[in-house]
Amino acid sequence: MFRRVAIIGLGLIGGSFAAALRRQGLAGTVVAGSRSARTLEQGLALGLIDEGSQDLALAVRGADLVFVSTPVSVMETVLEKLAPGLSDRALVTDGGSVKTAVIDQARRALGAHFARFVPGHPIAGKEKSGVEAADADLYRRHRVILTPVADTDPDAARRVRALWTAIGAEVLSMAPEHHDQVLAETSHLPHLLAFSLVDTLARQGDSTEIFRYAAGGFRDFTRIAGSDPVMWHDIFRENRGAVLDALGLFRDGIDRFQRAIEDNDSEALMGIMTRANSARAHFLAMNARTSYTRARHSDDETGMTQHSDPTFVVAPGGRLQGRLRVPGDKSMSHRSIMLASLAEGSTEIGGFLEGEDALATLQAFRDMGVVIEGPHNGRVLVHGVGLHGLKAPGKPLYMGNSGTSMRLLTGLLAGQAFDTELTGDASLSKRPMERVARPLREMGAVIETGEGGRPPVRIRGGAALKGIHYDLPMASAQVKSAVLLAGLYAEGDTSVTEPAPTRDHTERMLNGFGYPVRRDGATATLSGGGALRGGQLDVPADISSAAFFLVGASIAEGGEVTLPHVGVNPTRTGVIDILKRMGADIRLENQRDAGGEPVADLVVKSAPLKGIVIPEELVPLAIDELPAVFIAAACAEGETVLRGAEELRVKESDRIQVMADGLATLGVEHEVYEDGIRIVGGPYGGGEVESHGDHRIAMSFAMAALRASAPITIHHCANVATSFPGFAELARAAGLALEVQAPREDR
Ligand SMILES: O=C(O)C1=C[C@@H](OP(=O)(O)O)[C@@H](O)[C@H](O)C1
Numbered sequence: 001m002f003r004r005v006a007i008i009g010l011g012l013i014g015g016s017f018a019a020a021l022r023r024q025g026l027a028g029t030v031v032a033g034s035r036s037a038r039t040l041e042q043g044l045a046l047g048l049i050d051e052g053s054q055d056l057a058l059a060v061r062g063a064d065l066v067f068v069s070t071p072v073s074v075m076e077t078v079l080e081k082l083a084p085g086l087s088d089r090a091l092v093t094d095g096g097s098v099k100t101a102v103i104d105q106a107r108r109a110l111g112a113h114f115a116r117f118v119p120g121h122p123i124a125g126k127e128k129s130g131v132e133a134a135d136a137d138l139y140r141r142h143r144v145i146l147t148p149v150a151d152t153d154p155d156a157a158r159r160v161r162a163l164w165t166a167i168g169a170e171v172l173s174m175a176p177e178h179h180d181q182v183l184a185e186t187s188h189l190p191h192l193l194a195f196s197l198v199d200t201l202a203r204q205g206d207s208t209e210i211f212r213y214a215a216g217g218f219r220d221f222t223r224i225a226g227s228d229p230v231m232w233h234d235i236f237r238e239n240r241g242a243v244l245d246a247l248g249l250f251r252d253g254i255d256r257f258q259r260a261i262e263d264n265d266s267e268a269l270m271g272i273m274t275r276a277n278s279a280r281a282h283f284l285a286m287n288a289r290t291s292y293t294r295a296r297h298s299d300d301e302t303g304m305t306q307h308s309d310p311t312f313v314v315a316p317g318g319r320l321q322g323r324l325r326v327p328g329d330k331s332m333s334h335r336s337i338m339l340a341s342l343a344e345g346s347t348e349i350g351g352f353l354e355g356e357d358a359l360a361t362l363q364a365f366r367d368m369g370v371v372i373e374g375p376h377n378g379r380v381l382v383h384g385v386g387l388h389g390l391k392a393p394g395k396p397l398y399m400g401n402s403g404t405s406m407r408l409l410t411g412l413l414a415g416q417a418f419d420t421e422l423t424g425d426a427s428l429s430k431r432p433m434e435r436v437a438r439p440l441r442e443m444g445a446v447i448e449t450g451e452g453g454r455p456p457v458r459i460r461g462g463a464a465l466k467g468i469h470y471d472l473p474m475a476s477a478q479v480k481s482a483v484l485l486a487g488l489y490a491e492g493d494t495s496v497t498e499p500a501p502t503r504d505h506t507e508r509m510l511n512g513f514g515y516p517v518r519r520d521g522a523t524a525t526l527s528g529g530g531a532l533r534g535g536q537l538d539v540p541a542d543i544s545s546a547a548f549f550l551v552g553a554s555i556a557e558g559g560e561v562t563l564p565h566v567g568v569n570p571t572r573t574g575v576i577d578i579l580k581r582m583g584a585d586i587r588l589e590n591q592r593d594a595g596g597e598p599v600a601d602l603v604v605k606s607a608p609l610k611g612i613v614i615p616e617e618l619v620p621l622a623i624d625e626l627p628a629v630f631i632a633a634a635c636a637e638g639e640t641v642l643r644g645a646e647e648l649r650v651k652e653s654d655r656i657q658v659m660a661d662g663l664a665t666l667g668v669e670h671e672v673y674e675d676g677i678r679i680v681g682g683p684y685g686g687g688e689v690e691s692h693g694d695h696r697i698a699m700s701f702a703m704a705a706l707r708a709s710a711p712i713t714i715h716h717c718a719n720v721a722t723s724f725p726g727f728a729e730l731a732r733a734a735g736l737a738l739e740v741q742a743p744r745e746d747r
């Protein structure tokens with residue numbers, strides 16, 4: 001990419017840059033400029049550089065790229081020294097941890113050449129310093145922030161970006177002031193605290209005593225106090241304003257902590273720590289724009305991006321057997337957090353789904369000031385704040401992959417006194433939100449959606465809502481629920497009529513919390529201005545997750561599976577009705593009521609299936625299970641026809657097309673309609689299937705392998721954790737020959 005690269009300052013950052021260039025073959029000649037002859041000798045001996053010079057103007061002569069990686073305090077002097085040697089076309093970039101100060105220095109030192117200067121900051125490092133610590137992998141999968149300004153040549157910025165990308169880094173751009181503030185909070189402040197804690201303890205009388213007993217917590221917290229004092233000295237001085245602001249913020253936080261301890265305020269203490277716990281997991285996930293649960297288990301703090309979006313490879317055959325407890329119901333888990341938060345008093349929830357979608361809802365309420373303990377093994381304790389007790393979150397609420405979170409919250413937030421903004425991942429950002437915004441506006445809400453009616457959703461607080469009657473244009477429980485939740489805050493009655501029955505968990509659970517919802521045929525009605533009462537709540541296993549095993553055990557030779565304690569609310573059991581019509585052997589045992597929701601143990605045995613025309617009224621009752629039903633259809637004798645299922649096109653992926661593409665790969669005959677599909681059953685093969693990050697697509701094709709003649713490889717399966725954490729392990733324990741592999745991109 002570059003003929004001759006000059007690296008000025010050959011420490012850990014510069015040396016690692018040289019090593020990476022070398023390894024990727026990105027530079028013809030690498031030359032270093034350094035004050036220290038010894039460093040240059042080391043660089044040559046380590047094979048990192050081809051030439052070295054102590055004269056900086058000489059070092060940069062003829063270079064088409066100059067990377068300055070000296071401490072920020074000497075940056076201006078260094079730039080002044082090298083400037084006379086720069087050729088007109090040379091690009092200059094840097095690795096300084098502070099950007100506004102460096103930009104001012106560069107502007108002064110480089111004069112007309114400043115346009116070719118691209119300020120940068122690779123977020124990577126170690127406690128070790130010096131060229132001998134150089135590491136060709138230091139920047140791989142780490143973030144590099146570029147902070148070009150108005151007079152930076154866009155072509156120069158583009159080339160520097162391309163170089164970092166080629167080195168394997170993830171490149172972001174932001175304004176320099178923003179960079180300095182963000183880094184002050186996320187890097188400079190923690191370093192300052194680590195240095196300060198160790199220094200404070202070391203000053204005490206017998207510090208050897210303290211350090212002898214210092215345990216893991218001390219070691220973890222103070223690891224970065226081993227970093228280079230000179231470098232940090234410079235950073236604290238050069239980023240003075242932002243560091244002081246961050247320190248002020250921290251001082252407020254530590255005061256709050258102190259008061260909570262002084263006042264014996266358990267709730268405040270638990271609030272601080274549970275919020276911190278989950279916020280950490282949430283931020284790591286957001287940054288990686290990927291899996292919440294994986295980020296929760298990652299120990300990485302250094303800006304490392306997570307690419308573990310795994311591939312499932314499922315060998316053909318296998319059988320499914322055993323007693324399998326699938327995780328808690330996702331729809332009910334969302335609602336349990338929402339209603340418990342709005343209730344007076346505490347609510348203890350059991351069986352809560354610790355999947356990413358439900359955790360996104362939980363996090364949103366923490367962000368709005370609700371103290372929530374857990375989840376631990378499905379138990380969550382929510383300290384309700386009452387209908388009017390939520391607080392402004394102070395930042396957009398991130399809903400991840402979850403349509404239910406975003407749509408239900410839009411309704412609920414329409415009635416709050418404060419403004420909010422809801423954002424989501426790439427998939428959620430493509431899904432329609434006007435379907436909820438429209439009826440809510442009729443109620444008086446002030447809501448803006450993004451381009452094409454998609455996220456982000458911005459909700460203005462303080463609107464006076466009035467009850468309406470709404471005829472749902474589509475059979476959607478999310479839209480129904482959004483309107484009913486807004487109705488809690490509306491004057492008078494709010495009622496919704498649905499064109500076909502949809503899941504009624506919102507209505508049932510509101511009644512369970514002592515908030516009456518009346519039902520008259522297809523219409524549900526509530527009156528605003530009441531109150532919810534906290535209590536106990538049991539979330540049964542999710543029939544939508546059980547569905548994969550209902551299909552799997554039906555199609556696998558010798559399959560026999562018991563799924564205990566599954567929710568069998570009649571608005572959710574369409575999948576059982578459809579499979580039974582196809583000839584499946586499914587029995588409901590132990591039917592009972594659990595807190596207002598019917599549950600049963602499902603017993604399913606392998607059976608020959610036949611194709612059917614799926615009755616349209618069953619579609620909304622099996623909406624999320626239809627991808628699994630497609631696999632049953634591919635294994636059935638004859639053809640199965642689905643119509644009236646256009647809603648499948650606006651789920652986490654276009655589930656009609658994405659399933660059709662996968663079926664085509666396997667060699668399953670089918671015909672796609674705008675609102676459905678016709679599938680002809682018969683033997684099929686294997687191949688590589690793309691899930692498009694849609695959990696239900698991934699799990700459906702995993703089950704398909706039970707009857708395939710060759711392995712099925714399914715790409716991008718991370719989002720399985722949105723609804724079914726532990727799917728791969730459970731399926732394997734039951735007999736599916738599923739292996740989780742690193743993503744294609746990482747191999
Ligand atoms: O209310 C709910 O919990 C859900 C309703 C359905 O969506 P629609 O309302 O868009 O049909 C369903 O697909 C989703 O997984 C969960």
Ligand SMILES: C=C(OP(=O)(O)O)C(=O)O
Pocket residue numbers: 357401402403404405624651652696723
């Ligand atoms: C459609 C689904 O969920 P959501 O709309 O909440 O993203 C689903 O889980 O299949």
